[in-house]
Amino acid sequence: MKEYIELQSHFCSKIDIKKICTFDYETIAERTLPLYHKSPRFILVREGKGSIEVDRERYELKSGVLLSVLPWECTQIVEVEEALSFEIVKYNYDVVAETIKSSTSMSDPVSVLKKLEETPYAYLTEEMREEVGYLFLKIRKEAGVESVLDFRERRSYQEINIIMLVSSLIIAFCRVIDSRDKKICIKNGSEDNRLLILRYIYMHLGEKITLERIAKQFYLSRSSVRMYIFEKTGLAFHELVSEMRIVKTINYLLYTDMTLEEIAPVLGYVDAAHISKVFSYRMENKISNYRRTYQRVLNITNIEEKKMAYQLVEYISRNYQEEIQALETSERFGISIEEMNRHLMMQVECNFSDFVNRLRIDKACELLLDTDKSITDIAIEVGYGTVKTFRRNFIQFRHVLPNEFRATQAVLVN
Incomplete structure (x- = not known):
């Protein structure tokens, strides 16, 4: 019988789905099965020795290791030499990411989030162990311990304080990986890029996600992508995309005042009616009832700024094949080039030039x-004035020449 990889719940808490963050303990004494995580977490190793695979890479586990697992990454404890004891902080990625992106105190908030994608692994110095341990303790005092139902009475400013603590944890993690001077991945011989497919889909939900696009991104045939997703999750491609969009839809319903019309283009829905139909089918509940039941937890977004970002993305997406220019586009929206790039970095994580x-x-x-x-x-059809410019950009984004890409993909498809 085929065994699918387990899909973990997208909520931080099984008791209170509105919780932005939870704290818990876990002890593992033997090898585990693979698990796809819908909600991100930080895992602090307190005791034990072993190794873990995160997507395609293997890492050593020992006291002082801090792991950062992002949404839709796959993990598996593959070796336990001594029983492993963990402290785990799960958090809502969208809420924390939006708060960091909107921070005016960071010179480049998007790069902080991108840093998390470089590696899931950090080995803490004695000084950093003290700092990270303190942050874990503060989060536990605010959130309680999930597994023993130790829920603390809600204190004033609790949500924003927890977000700040998790943000501090992210910054501490980034500082450690910035300062390391050697590779810490244990080579496991696996070069299977397919493990990254689910993560890629999740990070590009607001764009037009198709089997064709995934196949091109990972140099696979459409049937190979379709088969891999079903083998790992038991879901068809469209079902997986729908599942991921539902998770993000719930976050917008719980944490913002955005209307369905405003949410639709952000998450790749056709319109508000499309959201309602998909949500009702998957959740067996109308969106209006769901929002009324759980209400809004906190407002994490400036809706007017969001509208501007969506309008920019839509305009550029419709006109990129023309002679579109940064200055002309920014003036069209009545903002500076710097402000336009800030909106784009928050929405698509790249500036005007890179997005075009x-x-x-x-x-x-x-x-x-x-x-x-x-x-x-x-080259001319997609908007380039010269073949030379087209080839240079193609190599930058695809790491091969256009004719080599065509030849390689033709072989894969056939």
Whole structure:
């Protein structure tokens, strides 16, 4: 019988789904089965010795290790030499990420979040162990201990304090990986990039996610992507995308005042009616009833700024094949280039130039595979003035020349 990889709940707490963060303990004495995490967490190893695989990489576990597991990453304890004792902080990624992105005290808040994607592993110095241990203790005092139902009475400013504590934990983790001077991954011989597919889909839900796009991104055929997703999750491709969008929809319902019309383009829905239909089918509950039942926990977003960001993304996405310029676009929206780039960094995590080039190269990939058009014609069609510029950007985003990409993908499809 086929065994699917377990999909963990997207809520931090099984008791109170509105909780932004939970604290817990866990002890593991033997190898575990693979697990896809819908909610991120920090795992602090207090005692024991062993190793863990996070997606395709293996890492050593011992006292003083801090792991950062992001949404839709797959983990498995593959070796236990001495029983492992963990402290675990689960948190709502969207809430914390939005707070960090909107922070005016950070020079580049998006880079902090991107840093988490570099590696899940940090080995703490004695000084950092003290700092991280203090943050874990403060979070436990605010949130209680989930597994023993130790829920603390809600204190004033509790949510924002927890968000700040988790943000401090993220910064501490980033400082450790910035200061390390050697590779800490244990080579396990696995080069299976498919493990990253689920994470990629989750991070690009607001864009047009199709089997064709995933296949091109991972140099696979559409049938291979479809089969892999079903083998690992038991879900069809469209069911998985729907599942992920539901998770993000719930976060917007709980933590913002955004209307369904405003949420739809952010998460890749056609319109408000589409959200309602998908939500009712999956949750067996109407959105209006759900929002009324749980109400809004806190407001994490400036809706007017969000609207501006969505409008920018929509405009650029519709006009990237034209001679679109940064100054012209910023003036169209009545803002400076710097402000426009700030909106884009918060929404698509890249500036105007990179976003335009990304859209053009994605379209070029589609034309390379689905048509017999020449490289020159494709370069002009997607918005480049010269083939040289097209090739330079194609290499930057795809790490191969356009003709090599076409030849490689043709072999994979056949």
